[in-house]
Amino acid sequence: MISALVSVIFQIIIILALSPLLSGIIKKTKAFFQIRKGPSIFQPYYDVAKLLRKDSVISQNVSWIFHAAPIISFAAVMTAGLLIPIFITRLPLGFAGDLIAVVYLFALARFFTALASLDAGSSFGGMGGSREMFVAAMVEPALMLSIFAVALNVGSTNLSYISQTVSGLGIDALSPYQILAFVALFIIAIAETGRIPVDNPSTHLELTMIHEAMILEYSGKQLAIVELGAMVKQLLVFSLLANIFFPWGIASREAGIVTIVLALVVYIIKIFMIGIAMAVVETSTAKWRLFRLPDLLSISLMFSFLALVSFIIVKGG
Amino acid sequence: MFFGIIAFYLIGAASAVVLNKKDRLCSYSSFISSAIAALLGIIFSISIIFGDTFSYDLSGGSYLKFGFFVDKLAAFFILVISISVFAVSIYSTGYVREYFGKKNIGYLGSLYNIFVLSMILVASADNAVMFLIVWELMSVVSYFLVVYEHEKPETRKAGFIYIVMTHIGTGFIMLSFLLFVGTSASYSFATFAEAGKTMTPLLKDLAFIFALIGFGTKAGIVPMHIWLPYAHPEAPSNVSALMSGVMIKIAIFMLIRVFFDFLGASQAWWGYLVLILGTISAILGILYAVVESDIKRMLAFSSIENIGIILIGIGASMIFFASGKPVLASIAAVAALYHLLNHSIFKGLLFMGAGSILYSTHTKNIEELGGLIKKMPKSAILILIGVLSICALPPFSGFVSEWLTFQSLLLGFNLNESFPRIILSISAATLALTGALAAYCFLKFFGIGFLALPRSKHAEHAKEANTPMLIGMGIFAALSILLGILPFYVLPVLERIAASFTGNLESFTFGEFATFSIPSGAISSSTPVILALMIIFIFIPSIILFLKYRKDQPVYETWGCGQPVSTSRNEYTATAFSKPVLMWFKNIYRPKREIDITYSTSPLLKESFKFESRIEQVIEQYLYEPVVGFVISRSRKLLKIRTGSIQTYLGYIFGTLIILFMYVITGGSS
Structure with missing residues (x-):
């Protein structure tokens, strides 16, 4: 019981501590490729700390939804964080929900953020909310198919179980269907974390942005919560990629302290690798027009479908 | 007890006729007696689910046997009807005040009672003749309810489409029943099950197809759905809540009855057909719902979607059953029944919510709403709960049933052939798309309808719904939450009901911390724990936010590139909000738009501007x-x-x- 509690609290701390750093590293990598110096990798911490000290300016049109939305979204994302194995499999709360529950918790977070975007009565907010839901709708079928492909391989949608099983498989885990599902999920991760070519996280041109348009009306402490929530979600999506497809090095709960520390180090390296890969994708592609995005996500859908079909072929009828 | 239920509905109907002239008294007497009957119905059906079946012979041995037969499956549907009727009746006492002095309350009150009674009788009829009589009664009475506001031409058109379609459906039901009668030489349902065993495969297939078309028409399965988006929105909102929430479920009840009890669900391709039709219904239903601006029509399209989701569960169950996997069949059936129960509640809630909006703003057009969260704060919270449930967001009720549906589709991989595996996963992917579009649709509904500034005078002068209406909606909102966080109480009950037709009782295991899991694989879920975690995580940032909360929080205009945007004309519209989907699926919608500009003197000065955008109903047009x-x-x-x-x-x-x-x-x- 005590060890479970410690494990949960430790996981919360790790998630909150690492997610701004991940954003910082992605920004730094992008700056490197753009031959800029770029802000320090710790800049996101400073930003959040600064915002937390500031007052919010609230639009006169808003209702309680606007105040509640950042908190509910943040809570949904953090709850999802406790269902995703970070560096230990056998999560103490892993029984409470599986991969599908994680997807729906992210959907809950998105729902409230998009709801708040409509609350201030600005066109930008509505545009952002509409586009966010549009992208989500395109992502969802591919996401579900890749979940199926992964779940079939191990026989469960429970994330701890998936990580445990895949890491037990060793190098055999790199089967064709697993790789195809990874490609599908990587594209989905781009869309879910709002990166180029789907969304541009660094733009402030209202007509091209999605996530930034939704949170346009937020300022001060509320913005800090929103930003932190987005960074946590990014870390969690990357963790899903890392621990579903490359869980090697992850520790089981009974592991000793050395193994756990080692697992933590391996986890951080994996996450940063994915972050850097994401930055490379971002700098090497241009943002796509909104109505071309169905093409991109159809590619993801096809990959996940191929993953399923190849699973059926490889594993036999 | 059973006759007590019938008696109270009849009292309700009769008193409404007698007290016709006194509006207020009439509404109380008819709706309170239907609420009492509903309470009795709840007790009665629960006693049957946990006890023995109920049967009563009316005929006393003559040639045509008339009687009642209520087994666990029928009792479940009587339970669903009764729960809905209880809440809707309370709501109705408030809602009909709108009609006082304008319309005949006695007419509404008595037909309402007869309508509910006919649904109860449909669920409990024990032979085909009696069934068809009460089925017809249900159809005709609901037709009269649909055309209650008959002075509007679109209402009469809706009623016409409804009565035609429903009779086509009844015709197919008769055909199906006659095939059984041909073998059993009796109209009793009990002999139909025997007949189902001895019929030739061809006759069985025909009986299946006819039943699917016949009951499918009532259920609103694509492509027999076309009456539903006309009829449900035109009825008074309390009746819409019952039609969408309950009446279409009665058709599902008969589908289960015919497929499993009569025909033994012996052919896998029946399951495939039901699954595919369910998937198509789900996706097409929600696609039309997303772009709809009339809130009641949108809810009606969403009913088609949800019937689709229920059918996905039933189809999967039939596939598993025919493949000799009763445990999986039972899980899929529980998923379908759970979603059916949830849908009857959140759709009832949303239709009542739409009724409240209509009551206080006199418009169903979402483009004229806005800002209602400030005018109707209590209704807004209740409707938000309904919205969150229908979007299947945790920890609300829709989440549990959609989660179960996904899991039952995933379980398809325990089958040995490749075909069902692929079909089931495509269905799951489509269901995922449906879920995301449902969130899109209801985000639009709540976001445009309730948030920001009022878009019209109607919305500006909106008032909070009256107390009975709030109580009616509150009951459903509470049930939506409870069904979400207490699945471990609901699942064992549904398991018993599913067992009555799949023959397998133990499909779920229940662990500590309110966990329930599915036997194959380590898949489990616990919504109470998710809720508890959410509350903890809501608490922590709230402290951060409000610890240094300033009383004089700076309030300022919404930012609009430096221009003042404090009018509702700057808001995003519902049409614009759903435009991306319209563009994405333009092959299905085939949008047409006409822009008509008249110029005055110079081509630079526009005098008037007319924009019209329409979409096609593909099935109506081409089928x-x-x-x-x-x-x-x-x-x-x-x-x-x-x-x-x-x-x-x-x-x-x-x-x-x-x-x-x-x-x-x-x-x-x-």
């Missing part, structure tokens, strides 16, 4: 219109035999008689 056109053109040809002279008509009668005599004389059967 029904040719058929309707064909029927009408043939009927015109038939007009030739109408000469107008009595002699000719007598000649026709004489000719017919002669043919009939010949038929009798030659022995008929030869």
Whole structure:
């Protein structure tokens, strides 16, 4: 019981501590490729700390939804964080929900953020909310198919179980269907974390942005919560990629302290690798027009479908 | 007890007629007695689910047996009806105040009671003749309820489409039943199950297809759904809540009855067909719902979607059952029943919510709403709960049933062939898309309808709904939450009901911390824990936010590139909000738009601007219109035999008689 509690609290701390750093590293990598110096990798911490000290300016049109939305979204994302194995499999709360529950918790977070975007009565907010839901709708079928492909391989949608099983498989885990599902999920991760070519996280041109348009009306402490929530979600999506497809090095709960520390180090390296890969994708592609995005996500859908079909072929009828 | 239920509905109906002239008294007497009957119905059905089946013979041994038969499955549906009717009746006492002095309350109150009674009787009829009589009663009474506001031409059109479609459906139901009667030589449902075992495969297939078309029409399965988006929105909102929430479920009940009990769900392809139709219904239903601006029509389309989700569960269950996997069949059936129960509650809630909006703003057009969260704060919270449930967001009720549906589709991989595996995963992917679009749709509904500034005078002068309406909605909102966070109480009950037709009782295991899991694989879920975690995580940032909360929080205009945007004209519209989906699926919607600009003197000065955008109902246009056109053109040809002279008509009668005599004389059967 005590060890479970410690494990949960430790996981919360790790998630909150690492997610701004991940954003910082992605920004730094992008700056490197753009031959800029770029802000320090710790800049996101400073930003959040600064915002937390500031007052919010609230639009006169808003209702309680606007105040509640950042908190509910943040809570949904953090709850999802406790269902995703970070560096230990056998999560103490892993029984409470599986991969599908994680997807729906992210959907809950998105729902409230998009709801708040409509609350201030600005066109930008509505545009952002509409586009966010549009992208989500395109992502969802591919996401579900890749979940199926992964779940079939191990026989469960429970994330701890998936990580445990895949890491037990060793190098055999790199089967064709697993790789195809990874490609599908990587594209989905781009869309879910709002990166180029789907969304541009660094733009402030209202007509091209999605996530930034939704949170346009937020300022001060509320913005800090929103930003932190987005960074946590990014870390969690990357963790899903890392621990579903490359869980090697992850520790089981009974592991000793050395193994756990080692697992933590391996986890951080994996996450940063994915972050850097994401930055490379971002700098090497241009943002796509909104109505071309169905093409991109159809590619993801096809990959996940191929993953399923190849699973059926490889594993036999 | 059963007759007590019938008695109270009849009292409700009769008192409404008697007290016709006194609006207030009439509404109380009819709706309170239906609420009492509903309470009795809840007790009665629970006693059957945990006890023995109920049967009663009315005929006393004559040739045509009439009677009642309520087993666990029927009791479940009586439970669903009764829960809905209880909340809707309370809501109705408030809602009908709108009609006081304008419309005949007695008419509404008595038909409402008879409508509910007919649904109860449909669920409990024990033979085909009696079934068809009460089924017809249900259809006709609901037709009269749909055309309650008959002074509006669109209402009359909706009623016409409804009555035609429902009779086509009834025709197919009769055909299906006659196939059974041909083998069983009796109209009793009990003998149908025996007949189902001895029928030839061809007859079984035909009986299946006819039942699917017949009951599918009532359920609103694509492509037999076309009446639903007309009829449900035109009925008074309390009746819409019952039609969408409950009546279409009765058709699902009969589908389960026919497929499992009568036909033994022996063919896997039946399951595939049901699954595919369910998937198509789900996706098409929600696609039309997303772009709809009339809130009640949107809810009606969403009912088609949810019927689709229920059918996905039933289809999967039939596939598993035919493949000899009763445990999986039972899980899929529980998923379907759970979603059915949830849908009856959150859709009832949303229709009542739409009724409240209509009551206080007199408009159903979402583009004229906005800002209602400030005018109707209590209704807004209740409707938000309904919205969160229908979007299947944790920890609300829809989440549990959609999660179960996904899991049952995933379980398809325990089957040995490749075909069902692929079909089930495509269905799951489509269901995922459906879920995301449902979130899109209801985000639009709540976001545009309730948030920001009012878009019209109607919305500006909106008032909070009255207390009975809030209580009615509150009951459903509470149930939506409870069904979400207490699945471990609901699942064992549903398991018993599913067991009554799949024959397998133990499908779920329940662990500590309110966990329930599915036997194969380590898949589990616990919504109470998710809720608890959410509350903890809501608490922590709230402290951060409000610890240094300033009383004089700076309030300022919404930012609009430096321009003042404090009017509702700057808001995003519902049409714009759903435009991306319209563009994405333009092959299905086939949007047409007309822009008409008139210029005054110079082409630079626009005098007026007219924009019109329409979408096509593909199925109506390409499936029904040719058929309707064909029927009408043939009927015109038939007009030739109408000469107008009595002699000719007598000649026709004489000719017919002669043919009939010949038929009798030659022995008929030869």
